[in-house]
Amino acid sequence: MEKSLPMRDRSPILRWLRGVKAPPQTQPMKASRPEVVVAEAELPVPIGQAVLRVVRRAGGTRKERSALAMELVAHFRDSLAAGVSADAALAAFGSERTAAALLRRAIRRKRGWLWASWWWSSRAALTCVLALAVAYGWAAARFWLLSPTISKDYVAEILALDTVRSGAQDAWPRMRDALRALARDERSLAERTPPLYVLDERYLDDAGLRTRQREQREFVERNRSAIETLRSVAREPIDSGPMRPNSQLTPEDVEYLGASAIAPDGSGAEDDSAAFLRLPKLAAVQHAARFLELDARVAAREGDGARATSDVLALFELGRAVRRPTTLVEQLVSNAISATALALSQRIVLEHPQAFSNEQLASLVEALALITPESLALDFRGEELVHRDFVQRMFSDDGSGDGRLVAGATEFARQLSPIEPSSVSRDEFSLDRTADPIRALTAPSRREVAEALSEAHMTASALQLKPWWQWTGDDFESTARPRTFDELPEIAASVLTPTWSRTASLIQGVASVADAARALLGVELYRREHGHLAASISEIAPYLRGRDLHDPFDGAALRYAVENGVARLWTVGPDGIDDGGAHGECNEWTVDERFPIQARMQYGRSPTSKPPPPRGDITLWRFPIESEGGTSAPPSSAREVPCDSLLAGG
Amino acid sequence: MRIETELMRGAGPVAVLKVLERKEMYGYELVEALSARSDGLLAMGQSTLYPLLYNLEAKSLITSRWDETEARPRKYYRITDAGKKKLAEATKQWRDVTKAMTSLGILNASALAGG
Structure with missing residues (x-):
């Protein structure tokens, strides 16, 4: 009775049933x-x-x-x-x-343990809420009130890497005038032009192809002087490097490039960030390369090996002329021009070997021998400066080089709208959603991002010169973006994440395309000297004048065989197994398709979540195209594999 | 003479339990009894008496009941078995303290006997 009452004594019904008196009244009646x-x-x-x-x-x-x-x-x-x-x-x-x-x-x-537990738990919850509110307030204040500290002029540092400046030696004005004449003539051929209408031979039937080739011949004939100018300026310094957005162009440049080339959004932005560096002349240089390619093809068809050789050599020179460490884009364009030149070398010799003299072929071999991974290797100094400039515009600075993502990052990223992540549609994409105080609080700091950038830079620098067959599973893993960037808010990650490793991995492929072209020229030189095709790859070695021909997938020599009067060169492909030349057919193979390093990645992992791509070798060329029995056919052992399946897997 | 607060904090509950040992009492009656039986020495402030009673009740040392049969409804407090046990323990402790105080010469044995 004295202690709290049990249920049987509190309930009037139970008390009545047990014949027990009512307990004392502990509360007033009313x-x-x-x-x-x-x-x-x-x-x-x-x-x-x-x-x-x-x-x-x-x-x-x-x-x-x-x-x-x-x-x-x-x-x-x-x-x-x-x-x-x-x-x-x-x-x-x-x-x-x-x-x-x-x-x-x-x-x-007096209320008992139930109430006490509720009271304390509610106080604890309230304390947690208050603590969270204080933490959020602190994070929000830091996110909104702190602003990025622009302490370094990275653009100046980037521009200082450029050794070619506008001046008396600059070949750009002559290139521009030649291109203006060519573009005017080309527009007369077609109202809507693809990248280069007159060069395009895709999707044409025989009649269409004959018409196009006639147009090409006439075009080249009409513009012989302009093309000669391009061939000549390709060997001179060209000021095609980056420019600040508010840089002044000459009236002639504005007329040719258009005002949008300097401020594409029409806003006249004068932001001094590296994001607004412009490369207005680079596309024009690429156009010049395409015109030289056109002239080389026409010249080879006409049997003018000297002109075709001169065009190819000019292309190699042009590739070197635009190469500088200021931006990654310039180096990629340089590599692309070199890739065009070496693919062109292979094509015109395959199609018109009789157009070239021994000396011309030898000079092409020498030019091709210069295309090595080392010559194609990317210099990331400028690109890293670009990223460091991005970092200083998105993070605060505590004075010791560290800081946090701030609201200013959102504004900066908004200016870079073309870099929005492709996985998110424009409607769904919300800057407010991707960068907020809490995500900024948990995101890596300025120092961590800077360290990750340096690490990615070093990884890419090292990997680009590492032969594919030496790549380990860790190397493939390191081509993915560093985890640090996955932890950034989406918008920050999309702006900051470098894509260097993937780009660097292609270099081995481009060098292998050069090797394949050099091998072809060596085979032709051997045939001219000996009257028959070389029986083995070692026999053409004296004609190669450069590094050995390595299969990028296993490090052995590229595979070579002669069958029915047709020589074939092939690589073992991403599975690393020599199937004797079983191959896929594709007329428009890019370097990626010829040397699918990404596909090899799947063989390099075990176990893999994806099925590996089909096994099979990849034929690099067959020569001559016209054999004694007609068009050269793949050997009976060859297995037809759709080109895209080599990459897609399954 | 009033007792120091700290001392009262320890003595108050024991005094209340002791007074309630005889019979149940309501608040004012308890105030009066404490004052009368301690010569006013333990006449604690009434503002502290009721919280003290509530605390003793929360510890199940006393229990209460409402009597509304009379003209003036009153709440009566009564010591529980646990309260009696606690009182016995506290009494022993106080005796020990008293003995120690006597040994120290703070208390006079004859005075205590006379008192």
């Missing part, structure tokens, strides 16, 4: 509001008010307050009944505040 209790007691006003004040401050449920009011009322009524005055009773009662505070705590203690 729980009127404290005000009513005091009013009904008819106490002196000061006492009534004091009671209400104490009850109100003590708090509790209505029932608890009513019980307390009743008890205090009873106390004072007893006190008054004992002959104590109202003032004396109040004085004897003591401090109202002390009483209320002590009563408040005492009332809570």
Whole structure:
């Protein structure tokens, strides 16, 4: 009875069934509001008010307050009944505040463990919420109030890497004028031009191809002078490097390139960030390369080996002329022009071997021998400076080189809208969603990002010169973007993530295409000297004048065989197994398709979640195209494999 | 003479339990009894008496009941078995303290006997 009552004693029905008397009444029968209790007691006003004040401050449920009011009322009524005055009773009662505070705590203690657990857990939850609110407030203040610190002029450092400056030696004005004449003539051929209409031979039937080749011949004939200018300026320094967005172009450049070349969005942006560096002349240089390619093809068809050779050599020179460490784009364009030149070398010799003299073939071999991984290797200095400039525009700086992502990053990224992640549609893409105080708080710091950039730079630099057959699983893993960037908000990651490794891995492929072309020229030189095709690859070695012909997939010599008067060169392909030349057919193979390093990656991993691509070798060329029995056919052992399946797998 | 707060904090609950040992009492009656039986020495502030009663009740050392049969409803407090046990322990402790105080010469044995 003295302790809290068990259910069997609290329930009137159970008590009745057990024949037990009702327990003492622990609560008043009626729980009127404290005000009513005091009013009904008819106490002196000061006492009534004091009671209400104490009850109100003590708090509790209505029932608890009513019980307390009743008890205090009873106390004072007893006190008054004992002959104590109202003032004396109040004085004897003591401090109202002390009483209320002590009563408040005492009332809570009486409530039991369930209430106590709820009370403490709710206080704990409230504390957590408050702590989170404070943390969010702190993060938000830092995110919104701190601004990026632009402390370094990285653009100046990038431009300082450029050794070719506009001046008397600059061949650009002559190239521009020649291109202007060629473009004007080309527009007369077709209203809507593909990258180079007159060069395009795709999707044409025999009649269409004959017409196009006639157009090409006439075009070259009409523009012989302009093409000669291109051939000549390709060997001179060309100021095609990056320019600040607010740089002034000559009126002639503006007329040829268009005003948009310097500020494509028409905003006239004068932002000095590396993101707004322009390369307005680079596309024009690429056009010059395409015109030289056109002229070489026409010349080879006409049997003018000297002109074709001169065009190819000019292309190699042009590739070297635009190469500089200022930006990755310039080096990629340089490599692309070189790739065009070496693919062109192979094509024109395959199609028109009789057009070239021994000396011309030898000079082409020498030019091809210069195309090595080392000559194609990318210099990431400028590109790394670009990224460092991005970092200083997206992160705060605490003075010691570290800092956090700030709201200014969002604004900067907004200016780079073309870099929005392709996996997210424009409608779904929300900058507010991708960069907020909390994500900025958890994202890597400025120093961590800078370190990851340096690491990616070093990885790419090392990997680009590492032969594919030496690549390990870790090398393939390292071509993926560093984990640091995965932890960045989407927009920041899309802007900052370098794509160097993937680009660097292609270099081995381009060098292998050069090897294949050089091998072809060696085979032809051998045939001219000996009157028959070389029986083995070792026999043409004296004609190669450069590095050995390595199969990029296994490091052995490229595979070579002669069958029915047709020589074939092939690589073992991504599976690393020599199937004797089983191959896929594809007329428009790019370097990626000829040397699918990405496909090899799947063989390099074990186990793999994806099925490996089909096994099979990849034929690099068959020579001569016209054999004694007609068009050269693949050997009987060859297996037809769709070109794209080599990459897609399955 | 009033007792120091710290001392009262330890003595108050024991005094209340001791007074309630005889019979159940309501608040004002308890105030009066404490004052009368301790010559006013333990006449604690009434503002602290009720919180003290609530705390003792929360510890199940006393229990209460409402009597609304009379003209003035009153809440009566009564010592529990646990309260009696606690009182016995506290009494022993106080005796030990008293003995120690006597040994130290703070209390006078004859005065105590006379008192």
